[in-house]
Amino acid sequence: MSRSLVPNLEVRRGLRLERLRELPVRGEVLAAVGSKVQAGDVVARAYLPGDLHIVRVAEKLGIEPFEVARGLKVKVGDPITKGQLLCEHAGLFGLFKSRCVAESEGEVEFFMEKTGHIGVREKARPVELKAYVSGQVVKVEPEKSVTVQCYGAFIQGVFGVGGERLGEIKLLPVAPDQVLAPEHVPADAAGKILVGGCRPSLETLQSAAQAGVQGLVTGSIDDYALAGYLGYDLGIALTGDEDVPMTLIVTEGFGLIPIAARVLEVLGSFEGSQASLNGATQVRAGAIRPEVIVCHNDESIMDEDAGGAGSLGFRLGSRVRIVRVPYFGKLGEVVDLPDGVERIESGAMARVLRAKLDEGQVVTVPRANVELV
Amino acid sequence: MQTEASKLQTVLVTDCGSTTTKALLFEKTPAGWRQTCRGEAPTTVEAPVADVTVGAMNAFAEVQELSGRQILDARAGVGSHPFLEQGGGRPGGIDLYLSTSSAGGGLQMVVAGVVKEMTTESAQRAALGAGAIIMDAISADDGREDYERIQRIRHLRPDIVLLSGGVDGGSRSHVIETAEILLAAAPRPRFGDTLKLPVIYAGNCQAAAEVSELLSKIAQVAVVENVRPTLDRENLGPAREAIHEFFLTHVMSHSPGYGKLLKWTPLPVMPTPAAVGNVVRTFAEGRGLNVLCADIGGATTDVFSVFKNASGERVFNRTVSANLGMSYSIANVLVETGSAAISRWLCYEIEDSELRDRLRNKMIRPTSIPQTREDLWLEQAVCREALALSLQHHRSLAVGLSGVQQRRGIADIFSQKKNRVDLVDMMELDLVIGSGGVLSHAPERLSAALMMLDGFALEGVTQIAVDSIFMMPHLGALAAMHPLAAQEVFEHDCLVNIGHAIVPVWSSGGSGAGGEVAQVFLDGRAVAAVRRSDVKCVPLERGRVYRLRVEARNGAVDLGRGAGKAWEGEIEGGCVGLILDGRNRPIEMPSAGAAHAFQADLFRGVGLL
Secondary structure (H helix, E strand, O other): OOOOOOOOOOOEEEEEEEEEEEOOOEEEOOOOOOEEEEEEEEEEEEOOOOOOOEEHHHHHHOOOOHHHHHHHHOOOOOOEEEOEEEEEEEOOHOOOOEEEEEOOOOEEEEEEEEOOEEEEOOOOEEEEEEEOOOOOEEEEOOOOEEEEEEEEEEEEEEEEEEOOOOEEEOOOOOOOOOOOOOHHHHOOOOEEEEOEEEEEHOHHHHHHHHHHHOEEEEEEEEEEHHHHHHHOOOOOOOOOOOOOOOOOEEEEEEEEOOOOOHHHHHHHHOOOOOEEEEOOOOOOOOOOOOOOEEOOOOOOOOOOOOOOHHOOOOOOOOEEEEEEOOOOOOEEEEEEHHHHEOOOOOOOOOEEEEEEEEEOOEEEEEEHHHOOO | OOOHHHHEEEEEEEEOOOOOOEEEEEEOOEEEEEEEEEEEEEEEOOOOOOOOHHHHHHHHHHHHHOOOOOOOEEEEEEOOEEEEEEEEEEEOEEEEEEEOOOOOOEEEEEEEEEEOOOHHHEEEEEEEEOOOEEEEEOOOOOOOOHHHHHEEEEEEEHOOEEEEOOOOOOHHHHHHHHHHHHHHHHHOOHHHHHHHOOEEEEOHHHHHHHHHHHHHEEEEEEOOOOOOEEEEEEEHHHHHHHHHHHHHHHOOOOOOOOHHHHHHOOOEEEHHHHHHHHHHHHHHHHHHOOOOEEEEEEEEEEEEEEEEEEOEEEEEEEEEEEOOOOOOHHHHHHHHHHHHHHHHOOOOOOHHHHHHHHHHEEEEEOOOOOOOOHHHHHHHHHHHHHHHHHHHHHHHHHOOOEEEEEEEOHHOOOOOOOOOOOOOOOHHHHEEEEHHHHHHOOOHHHHHHEEEEEEHHHHHEEEEEEEOOOOOOHHHHHHHHHHHHHHHHHHHHHHEEEEEEEEEEOOOOOOOOHHHEEEEEEEEEEEEEEEEOOOOEEEEOOEEEEEEEEOOOOEEEEOOEEEEOOOOEEOOOOEEEEEEOOOOOOOOOOOOOHHHHHHHHHHHHHHHO
């Protein structure tokens, strides 16, 4: 495999991005092409008809349907509030009045004279769609969708759980290889996206979620903590819809692997900025990786390797990260790219490269186990 | 491109797997058709590339480098194929390019029904039986709002939707409402524009026409018999078969860039299992053998079998276990079988959390490969469990094996009972073939044999072979154009005879003095004994034909010819020879604490440690 195009994960300070925002049902698009929007702005809205409650007045009051019609206190189309009188029946000689009141708020949709039933439709509920990223609306599909374009920092994780969230970037004051414990969750964590460290315990995840943290971006996670956080064991990497209170994104993988310096460097330079993140991951053909986007919309902020690492392939001097034992998580520089295949420790023949690790050791690794950083 | 078989001289074939794209060059030599060069590259279905043809081009380039033959045309225009065509006095080039594909990976489905505990549950069982992962089960009574269901379906990007609901002749309105939710969601296929989302309708037959018309705007709809024709009757077979067929023909081969790949070859791109199945079937029927073959990939494991049925005809079966594999689906094997089941095959101690983390890392970085021996053994342990699970799946699904319909009493409505005749008889198996990276590229052929011996729990006397460099998909594609060439390469370059497994099976009291359960004779000479709990190898001269006789030590021991009877026949020496396995069946394993030491002894005994 001389041409290993391993899935490098983007860590960029400046990149143009587009995000499609689509209503689940037809509704109203609130932003026009060219308009500027903030990530938290509602850009489209749809109204879902409320539930219909049938109030069986005749049965409730023990009267005939025609008597319901006589005592009716509302008419079709009337808005009603909870507890509002719907029907009153005078009873014997007007002495024993019986009443039927509304159990929910809404609007009278129908009255059936034959049955004495009143239909109360709850208020239509809006479904609001936020912009998710701050930028400019570049496309609108009336009643359906909005496409927002932004320019910002873009960091992909390798795996995540939990859906879209917004928050303020806050770097944890810990070393990249620090195992995150509950005490590392700061007192002012509510509404923040915490970044740093690695392998948070289940208790740490729960503490952060309880503190109102919107997202945690960390180096790694262990499988048991993940299963505990999700409440089940994940079979394949298809995530994003989990009912979890905080989105979790890991940048390196499973186990004890420090968060990458480049992620800390890029997100650190935007500390205090608002960011959007999404843990949705689909590792299969047409893969989706989790993301953090900081929409600074400052096009003067660019990366030195604007072409993207993935398009280059390995070269002497390429900065790489090893993604498999025995050197999992180690960083280094390519010092040799042998042409042929070589026998590796497992006994298999593979295309390899030699990398000088940051610790100084030169190691031979299969090219398939190396990512460009 | 040349499409006349008799004029072909050089054919390039790729198999675009979910993890790796393998390109093979086949050439007509003075000695006949041969496989002459191989190149591979990671399949490029993930951003930033997200185009399967890029991985294919990388594999072509490797073939070009290694063979020294110019096969790519630097001047090829956009929109045309990239190959240098042979002829015109130029050196190099190829006559024909063919491909198979399973780049799309596993099968993830959404099922929908009307009543959660009735039709939806039947639909779920049908999908699970077909090997799918169920991403969500939508029901009219699942407590969600329509918009929530719509959002969910959109986000999930299912490969196939199975829609059920209503008993035949019952109310149509609810199932039509469920179809309307699907219509509103208009779920897009996972990638590309070459595939319309497949929807299988298996609900109230009287609503079939309306549902079909409604959904045909957004999907390719197949109508099959109702999974729940009446309240007390479940009919999962037709839906299961339709899922299987759709997956095979429409889902697993598709991937980003698939449309471009189609334009490079004059023949349709075959789904990988279809290609391998053709090869297995042709070989087994031609030789008159009972054959079992497994192709274990990154996302799926495909199992093929040819066995004699009660009337003596050989029946071919093919199943695709959509979420049992060695990379994308490796963690699913872990979830299905548990870490203890995997760990018991290891010859070294490993912390449970370490084992789980390593498999998860393979799941999220599916193209990485084991570098150390320990890591390789871990993948081989997973392979054993994946093979066992996929064989179980094959036995439950194979056409002709299962009663497709079953009457279910009210008490059985919420449970699934099996009622089938098992055609796959391991004692009757003549040959097992392993294919796929973990088996074909195992550094020692013996390791591949042991993975199949353990994973399939072979019984009696069975020949074990492996696809030498994983070329069965390619040969299946080549056979579609030039069957003779494919056959020549298959016999000469593809099938590696590893040896024969001898596995006595006994109920109780099978072992005699010294734990001996069977005696092995070659050409009339006693060469070894099979001892209880022991696994060992007896080397043979490769290619030499021997007269093998295996005698049971007592009447309780079965070698495939009936309890107490001897097995006798001719065998050809393989690269390992005989593998004598005295672990009985189900495989006797020591308790968890002693499993690693037992495996270490076993590995040492056969020379792997």
